[in-house]
Amino acid sequence: xxxxxxxSGLVKTFGRTRALDGLDLTVRAGEVHGFLGPNGAGKSxxxxxxxxxxxxxxxxxxxxxxxxxxxxxxxxxRLAYVPGDVTLWPNLSGGEVIDLLxxxxxxxxxxxxxxxxxxxxxxxxxxxxxxxxGNRQKVGxxxxxxxxxxxxxxxxxxxxxxxxxxxxxxxxxxRAKADGRTVLxxxxxxxxxxxxxxxxxxxxxxxxxETGTLTDLRHLRRTSIEAELxxxxxxxxxxAGVHDLRVDGARMRFDxxxxxxxxxxxxxTEIGVRSLVSQPPTLEELFLRHYQAEPxxxx
Amino acid sequence: MSAFTGTRHLVRLILRRDRVVLPIxxxxxxxxxxxxxxxxxxxxxxxxERAAYLAGTASNPSIVALLGPVYGDSVGALTVQRAGLLALxxxxxxxxxxxxxTRTEEEAGRRELLGATVLGRYAGxxxxxxxxxxxxxxxxxxxAAGLVAAGLPGAGSLLFxxxxxxxxxxxxxxxxxxxxxxxSAAGARGTGLGVLGLAFVLRLAGDAGGSGGTGGSAxxxxxxxxxxxxxxxxxxxxxxxxxxxLPVLFSAVVALVAYPVSVRRDLGGGVxxxxxxxxxxxxxxxxxxxxxxxxxxGQLLGWTVGFGLLGLVLGGAADAAGEAxxxxxxxAEILARLGGTSALAEAYLGGTLSLTALAAAGYGIQAxxxxxAEETAGRAExxxxxxxxxxxxxxxxLLFALLGPAVVLSVxxxxxxxxxxxxxxxxxxxxxxxxxxxxxxxxxxxxxxxLAALLVGWLPRFSAGAWAVLAGCLLLGQLGAVLELDxxxxxxxxxxxxxxxLGSGWTATPLVALAAVTAALVTLALRxxxxxxxxxx
Numbered sequence: 001x002x003x004x005x006x007x008s009g010l011v012k013t014f015g016r017t018r019a020l021d022g023l024d025l026t027v028r029a030g031e032v033h034g035f036l037g038p039n040g041a042g043k044s045x046x047x048x049x050x051x052x053x054x055x056x057x058x059x060x061x062x063x064x065x066x067x068x069x070x071x072x073x074x075x076x077x078r079l080a081y082v083p084g085d086v087t088l089w090p091n092l093s094g095g096e097v098i099d100l101l102x103x104x105x106x107x108x109x110x111x112x113x114x115x116x117x118x119x120x121x122x123x124x125x126x127x128x129x130x131x132x133x134g135n136r137q138k139v140g141x142x143x144x145x146x147x148x149x150x151x152x153x154x155x156x157x158x159x160x161x162x163x164x165x166x167x168x169x170x171x172x173x174x175r176a177k178a179d180g181r182t183v184l185x186x187x188x189x190x191x192x193x194x195x196x197x198x199x200x201x202x203x204x205x206x207x208x209x210e211t212g213t214l215t216d217l218r219h220l221r222r223t224s225i226e227a228e229l230x231x232x233x234x235x236x237x238x239x240a241g242v243h244d245l246r247v248d249g250a251r252m253r254f255d256x257x258x259x260x261x262x263x264x265x266x267x268x269t270e271i272g273v274r275s276l277v278s279q280p281p282t283l284e285e286l287f288l289r290h291y292q293a294e295p296x297x298x299x
Numbered sequence: 300m301s302a303f304t305g306t307r308h309l310v311r312l313i314l315r316r317d318r319v320v321l322p323i324x325x326x327x328x329x330x331x332x333x334x335x336x337x338x339x340x341x342x343x344x345x346x347x348e349r350a351a352y353l354a355g356t357a358s359n360p361s362i363v364a365l366l367g368p369v370y371g372d373s374v375g376a377l378t379v380q381r382a383g384l385l386a387l388x389x390x391x392x393x394x395x396x397x398x399x400x401t402r403t404e405e406e407a408g409r410r411e412l413l414g415a416t417v418l419g420r421y422a423g424x425x426x427x428x429x430x431x432x433x434x435x436x437x438x439x440x441x442x443a444a445g446l447v448a449a450g451l452p453g454a455g456s457l458l459f460x461x462x463x464x465x466x467x468x469x470x471x472x473x474x475x476x477x478x479x480x481x482x483s484a485a486g487a488r489g490t491g492l493g494v495l496g497l498a499f500v501l502r503l504a505g506d507a508g509g510s511g512g513t514g515g516s517a518x519x520x521x522x523x524x525x526x527x528x529x530x531x532x533x534x535x536x537x538x539x540x541x542x543x544x545l546p547v548l549f550s551a552v553v554a555l556v557a558y559p560v561s562v563r564r565d566l567g568g569g570v571x572x573x574x575x576x577x578x579x580x581x582x583x584x585x586x587x588x589x590x591x592x593x594x595x596x597g598q599l600l601g602w603t604v605g606f607g608l609l610g611l612v613l614g615g616a617a618d619a620a621g622e623a624x625x626x627x628x629x630x631a632e633i634l635a636r637l638g639g640t641s642a643l644a645e646a647y648l649g650g651t652l653s654l655t656a657l658a659a660a661g662y663g664i665q666a667x668x669x670x671x672a673e674e675t676a677g678r679a680e681x682x683x684x685x686x687x688x689x690x691x692x693x694x695x696x697l698l699f700a701l702l703g704p705a706v707v708l709s710v711x712x713x714x715x716x717x718x719x720x721x722x723x724x725x726x727x728x729x730x731x732x733x734x735x736x737x738x739x740x741x742x743x744x745x746x747x748x749x750l751a752a753l754l755v756g757w758l759p760r761f762s763a764g765a766w767a768v769l770a771g772c773l774l775l776g777q778l779g780a781v782l783e784l785d786x787x788x789x790x791x792x793x794x795x796x797x798x799x800x801l802g803s804g805w806t807a808t809p810l811v812a813l814a815a816v817t818a819a820l821v822t823l824a825l826r827x828x829x830x831x832x833x834x835x836x
Binding site for chain 2: 048051053054055072073074076077079081082083085086087088089090091092093095096097098099100101103104105106124125126127129130140153
């Protein structure tokens with residue numbers, strides 16, 4: 001089976017800005033692939049390049065085995081896209097937009113359309129101008145999820161949805177995966193990524209900085225230790241691989257790289273441990289480290 | 300906290316947002332009357348010449364119907380009539396400005412952002428009205444100052460300026476009320492412009508058939524229309540300042556309705572609830588052309604009906620225009636000097652058709668730019684991510700940019716020919732002749748639509764430049780002869796090449812050439828659109 005999305009060394013510049021700077025991204029068939037990164041990292045630009053909407057400056061992009069720029073029309077029959085900010089025609093009803101987009105893609109499943117409308121609690125008779133932000137997103141989601149396509153490209157699709165609808169969304173993405181579809185999910189919502197994604201790619205400043213399964217990413221990383229000691233905290237801060245050491249009387253907490261975990265624990269037992277809690281890093285911490293790192297903060 | 304708290308901040312916000320648009324329309328409109336006055340003073344320096352012009356042209360029923368009545372043959376009185384559409388344009392700008400800063404803001408959700416700050420209930424409406432009132436007063440003052448500078452009496456100048464300003468103020472207030480009624484800005488604009496259209500038709504009907512200062516037999520209709528009031532203050536004649544009370548009172552009444560309504564409804568809500576649409580798409584809503592039909596059909600219908608009616612009115616008045624000139628040698632000479640055609644009716648029909656052609660070109664430009672508007676609004680991207688090619692998507696919009704002007708001009712030609720034929724007793728002859736004259740204008744209008752299309756495809760950031768080109772063509776057409784510009788300069792405008800089909804001995808060559816230019820522009824537009832980024836910011 002072909003790889004649905006293969007991007008390597010992708011470069012896209014807008015004037016002097018280098019929006020994409022050598023990006024690699026591989027999405028395997030049948031997986032839900034999370035695509036994460038801070039605002040302005042280049043997620044939407046990548047997606048537009050995948051859709052053949054942008055002309056790229058360098059690098060290779062393969063989409064469903066074709067060239068997204070040259071074979072746009074043929075490839076688009078096999079995918080559905082939901083932008084992060086769905087805008088509707090003010091005088092068309094939601095139902096009309098769903099059908100229009102479906103017909104333009106080559107048809108949608110009427111039974112699934114009805115089921116989607118019900119589970120998203122969307123009134124398809126309202127005019128475009130009358131929908132709230134969340135309901136506009138639902139229109140885009142119903143249109144995409146009701147289509148018979150191999151690949152779903154979702155660009156922060158749940159912005160504006162309430163937690164209940166977030167659940168519904170996750171249900172439908174799982175169902176799409178169970179049906180054998182591939183999903184590229186750009187998202188800011190960590191719980192969503194954690195719940196849905198097989199693999200993730202983190203992008204910053206137009207470049208992929210991390211790719212792998214969530215377990216991979218976590219295990220490569222640090223462990224948080226919280227301990228209450230019987231003796232004075234000595235020499236711990238000097239150990240290689242120990243970060244963010246904070247001491248509050250006898251209590252202390254720090255992060256340690258997994259390679260240095262054994263040495264750190266040895267030092268703790270030497271001092272004397274009254275209590276100890278160790279935690280794998282939360283996904284949140286993982287992202288924050290990538291999101292904040294280095295020169296993104298400029299004055 | 301009073302209901303008006305925060306008005307000051309909103310006024311500053313509006314001034315900041317409109318800092319370009321507002322001065323432009325004020326200045327453009329303000330210089331017009333003085334330029335008319337200068338032209339009249341130059342063309343008809345003596346009282347006798349002006350009297351002849353008054354008898355032959357200015358008091359002609361069709362001119363009176365279009366521009367309004369004329370009271371006397373002074374330069375001032377003639378100028379007031381010539382500037383009769385000024386109040387209409389000021390009214391139009393006022394409706395749009397007020398709706399833009401009230402309902403459009405609410406619809407976009409920006410008012411909510413501000414509403415959470417310290418803002419009185421009346422502040423939004425008040426700020427929009429204040430700014431628009433002030434703009435109109437400034438326009439009136441500048442126009443009056445321009446007339447004084449052109450050598451006209453001060454009192455008449457001031458009365459004229461006040462009339463124009465108060466007309467704008469009336470419709471600003473109407474716009475303020477319309478903005479309270481519907482949830483959508485489009486609905487509010489439609490309501491406001493509908494009232495304006497009704498006022499124009501009332502005035503037109505009231506003034507039609509009238510000549511000189513007498514007005515038509517149905518002049519009472521003009522008194523019902525806020526657009527009829529400014530002429531009836533009779534600036535530069537037996538000035539009647541009390542007429543200015545009418546717009547003041549009318550505005551006050553409308554505002555007294557608008558303010559209570561504005562607080563009785565919810566933010567974002569309207570007095571009239573929005574209507575629901577169908578739950579599924581009909582069989583015709585397929586593909587980019589089905590969508591384009593839905594997006595453009597309302598406008599196509601509106602333009603067609605509007606210009607059909609206008610054609611009926613103008614065609615019906617043309618015969619009277621022709622009769623008025625018979626046996627008046629002096630007027631005929633002046634006309635020959637002005638337009639070069641022997642018969643007034645012919646000159647009149649030719650003139651109205653070429654103005655219609657400009658309007659139709661404006662429609663074509665707007666329809667072509669709709670594609671760009673769709674792109675910047677983010678509505679092109681999801682469609683182009685489906686199995687729709689770029690060229691089909693753009694072609695769907697361009698179809699209406701070309702079809703629209705063609706339909707409008709044929710309907711105008713047909714309606715004019717029908718009405719003129721009925722009044723002159725030769726429908727069989729006039730109908731095809733004027734339909735032909737209307738159709739002959741189509742290729743020139745297409746060139747401008749094609750140019751707008753090319754900008755959308757190739758230089759999207761500059762696509763609004765098509766409007767500047769239209770303005771240039773309007774200036775060349777209206778002022779080119781007066782300024783005695785060289786032929787090459789006049790030749791820049793595609794409308795210069797449109798043959799006067801009404802006269803004899805025209806050839807199809809320039810029409811074919813213009814159509815070929817259009818085809819080239821559209822082809823280039825489709826081709827350049829293939830290779831650019833979407834969306835281009």
